[in-house]
Amino acid sequence: MSSVANRFLDLVAPGVQALQPYLPGKPVAELEREYGISNAIKLASNENPFGPGPLALAAAREVLQDLSRYPEGSAWLLAGKLAGKHQLARDCVTLGNGSNDVLDIIARVFLTPAHEAVFSQYAFAVYPIAVQALGAKARIAPAHDGSRGPAYGHDLDAMNDLVGPDTRLVFIANPNNPTGTWLESAALETFISNLPAHVMVVVDEAYFEYVDKPSYPDTSTWLECYPNLIVTRTFSKAYGLAGLRVGYALSHPDVASLLNRVRQPFNVNMVAQAAAVAALDDVEHLQRSIARNREGMEQLVSGFRKLGLAYIESAGNFVAVNVERGLECYEALLQQGIIVRPVANYGMPEYLRVTVGRADENARLLAALERVLA
Ligand SMILES: Cc1ncc(COP(=O)(O)O)c(C=O)c1O
Known part of the structure; x- marks a missing residue:
């Protein structure tokens, strides 16, 4: 291509040129194609290994005949059901095409190139992308080194130190991905x-349902007290609907009104809306997924201990394990038909992030790790 044709590169919005794209987990089909293997397993994207629940599947099937219609732009049923679940008014809810969409909407509402967003070292990779795409400045607070709080976890004092007159947003992942670290109620509150009144705080609770830790807060119950608080949740994890893309924000109605102005009118599709409504009723599937995750986490971490591998205690459905040379180990596991997540892009080259799978998948991962690390 001629350089004339490439002159559009000079026109790119500030921030976009230098963006590092989000690196998703490798799909199973891609690995099987590349290596000519079958029976590969993926423990790389923090999905629910037990699939969607039967009620969500049935509801999704039922709406297929209506696909020639646009979905309800307001997602009336789903928004109402979420409002009821959280004992909030319907106008506190903003729906997204996954919670990533909601995070992006929040950034677009509050950030400009003159503004800053604060988040922690090792925080979820979508925050820097959402901030930088707008030409806003990311201020990254060093994480705990282990001396005053859990190593790799958000250091709220360090984050507070970075809040200044130009700060508009603070992102907090609780628990955080890829570290699995979490914050307790008193410190977070x-x-x-x-926080000064000119700063909005986003508490990203993508893994909320999985958490079973003392003093872990449900910050959706704090919204009455803090009009600058936005809580985000998702159906992609414990509800098992990652492929459908549904997430949401809970906030003060005035904030939701702003978010909903920026939101694309049909950002949550019809199948996703129907399945999410049904998933909220499928308490059995949710509870079973959570219980099995707990067993699977125990299986993985006791396996790591037996292999002499250090790991970061996690409150989610994944765990970061120290294998010393993360990328090398990742490649070796691919050869064994197992996809995990290298996290060198997070500045954690010694670690791999492993999603808790089904018992047979966890056992296969542990056996493969033992082989490749021997
Ligand atoms: C901390 C955190 N927040 C948000 C998301 C986004 O999930 P989704 O867009 O599928 O709702 C993820 C997904 O991995 C995550 O780990």
Whole structure:
């Protein structure tokens, strides 16, 4: 291509040129194609290994005949059901095409090139992308080194130190991906209550349902007290609907009104809306997924201990394990038909992030790890 044809590169919006694209987990079909193998397993994207629940599947099938119609732009049923679940008014809810969409909408509402967003080292990779795409400045607080709080976890004091007059957003992942670290109620509430009024705080609770830790807060119950708080959740994890892309934000109605102005009118498709409504009723599938995740996490971490591998204690459905040379180990596991997630792009080259799978998948991963690390 001629350089004249490439002159559009000079026109790119500030921030976009230098963006590092999000690196998704490798799809099973791609690995099988590349290596000419079958029976590959993927423990790389923190999906629910037990699939969607039967009620969600039945509801999804039922709406297929209506696909020539646009979905309801307001997602009336789903928004109402979520409002009921959280004991909030319907106008506190903003729906997204996954919670990534919601995070992006929030960034677009509050950030400009003159503004800053604060988040932690090792925080979820979508925050820097959403911030930088707008030409806004990311201020990254060093994570705990283990001396005053859990190593790799968000250091709220360090984050507070970076809040200044130009800060408009703070992103907090609780628990965080890829570290699995979490924040307790008192520390998080103190941090939020001390933020100046010109700063919005996003608490990303993508793994909320999985967490079983003392003093872990449900920040959706704090919305009455903090009008600058936005809580995000998703159907992609414990609800098992990652492929359908449904997430949501809960906030003060005035904030939701702003978010909904930027939101694309039909961002949650018809099948996703129907399945998510049904998934909220399928308490059995949710509870079973959570219980099996707990067993699977125990299986993985006790396996790591037996192999002499250090790991970061995680509150989610994944765990970061120290294998010393993460990329090498990742490649070796691919050869064994197992996809995990290297996290060198997070500045954690010694680690691999492993999603908790079914018992047979966890056992296969542990056996393969033992072979490749021997
Ligand atoms: C911390 C965190 N937030 C948000 C998301 C986005 O999930 P989704 O867009 O599927 O709702 C993820 C997905 O991995 C995540 O780990």
